[in-house]
Amino acid sequence: MTAVSVTGLGTYLPEQRMTAADIAAASGLPEWVVTDKLGIREKRLPGPDDHTNVMGLRAAEQALADAGIQADEIDVVISINEEHKDYPVWTSGIKLAHDLGASRAWAYDIGQKCGTSVLALKQARDLLAADPRVDTVLIAGGYRNCDLIDYQDPNVRFLYNLAAGGAAVVVQRSDSGHRILDSAFRTDGAFSLDVIVPVGGTREPLSPDNVGEYRLTVPDPAGMKARLDAKSMANFVGVVEDALERSGHAPADVDHVAMLHMKRSAHDHVLNTLGIAQDRSIYLADYGHMGQVDQILSLQLAASAGRLSPGSLAVLVAAGIGYVWNALCLEWGAR
Template sequence: MTQVLRSVVTGVGGYLPSEVVTNDDLAKVVETSDEWIQERTGIRQRHRASPDQAVSDLAVEAARQALERAGRTAADVDLIIVATTTGDLTFPATATIVQRKLGAPVGIAFDVQAVCSGFVYALSTADGFVARGRSKCALVIGAETMTRLMDWTDRGTCVLFGDGAGAVVLEPQAGQGTIDDRGLLGFALRADGTKQDLLYVDGGVSTNGQIGHLRMQGNQVFRHAVVNISEAVIAAAADAGVEVSSVDWFIPHQANSRILEGVARRLGIDEAKVISTVAEHANTSAASIPLAMAKGVEDGRIKPGQLLLLEAMGGGLTWGACVLRL
């Protein structure tokens, strides 16, 4: 059998800022309550970056943990892709700032912007380098400071988001081209720009020169999320040559518990197979999937050799799914 090169996850890391904002804390600044938030979202708390923490600082902490768990150092890294909506600066790319702060050597570094779907998009992009022998050690990072995009008078959105970062190390390994191989096995990426008004930020460099605030039509996003994500998951599983029912762990974007449960139910995935961390850190956009992966690895649920199914949906609208064997 002809060997093929696979992009294998060899290390996973996560980082959450030290400041915890509970639902009761939010109830002091906006008309809401712990009961109202938990009933509709499943969220209990979120983390908020300190004023002197840039998103690159969060990314660096997650990257260092992922590298340590992979048995690598920054000196090994030749590719850095950061998925973020909340970069340090308009330019340069946050990935280049992470490269500098890590002390990584000259290599490839750039950002991917697909909002909450960014990590899945970034994984697929990195696969184009690693599985083709163009990278020997890649860092794929999802990092966000979403609290800085919030309108703190809008209780429908400000309660949903938090800050954090997650990272994985990808390295090339030979496989047999079968579903038993370790590594990234299948993808499905989607976008529909006609749905922009459902979830967006009302500011930008070339429109009004402002940062803006996040705006969302929650009910419409929920409806599209459950239907579209389910389609992408099925397509990614088909691309990998596996059945959805065969996955060991379903690791969805941590938007809110209702979407997680709705997608799992539509796909017939056992609730016991769902990794959910949204209660602890809310929606951290591109960081949420790797944060959930890191939690599952840390607590021993996710083990080497297991089949993982990742999915996300974000502004754009963008959405996608990935199947990988750890």
């Protein structure tokens, strides 16, 4: 049976940067707290033309080149654009497919916050397995929720790492790419209102009087922290263990953990609990947290550094506000 594999990867990184010193100046935090506690040396910020869908398009062009295919070979486009995108109430994947020249493709958007790329890879695998008429799926999108951060709000300090970038993946029915194995997902809706933009929706429509509140906020920071401390790390570790077991592997088999950017202590805790060496992951201190872009960027960085070779096992690990925890296994192939 032909495998479902990743055959192309692409990322787009804006040129503009915000350094730890810049974050310290904007927030009033000591610079050492930004670097050592928050784990940020610098992060990418969007330029004037770096709209969410545009960044996804630029990454998609790279992914197609990496896969060695043309846009008109794509059957389906799955947009992983963040909800904060070029226009509200908009199916962005349709525009991305059109601009790319994917004239045969049908398109749709999915959203699971920072878990979206891992979810999209599962959906692409399942779609190819279920529908023999689909041979090539493009996953692409951008992220710039850094726009929604108020550095004077200490309640969102854990979100000061939010950055900007784009990522794309080509998934095909192929034995020659990086084979998608199994995955695991957990959600806990008890956290669904812990991080919100309080205005701009149907409950509190946007108005001239409240436009300044259009930013990410944490209504109950103490309560959120207490509940996350009790559950989050266990769910991170749990989804990785579940995805590995379903894929016929164990933590000792893992060659690279492509994990989202979070505070350094949490990153290290996940690896230590799993018994995976720290040098089998890349901490994204020079990039920040680009949402669903992080895992694709980590894979590319690991491949460029020679950490992945045919037969290597990678695990993509994500978490999204809401809360979701995702993991997916990938067997690196020869290409």
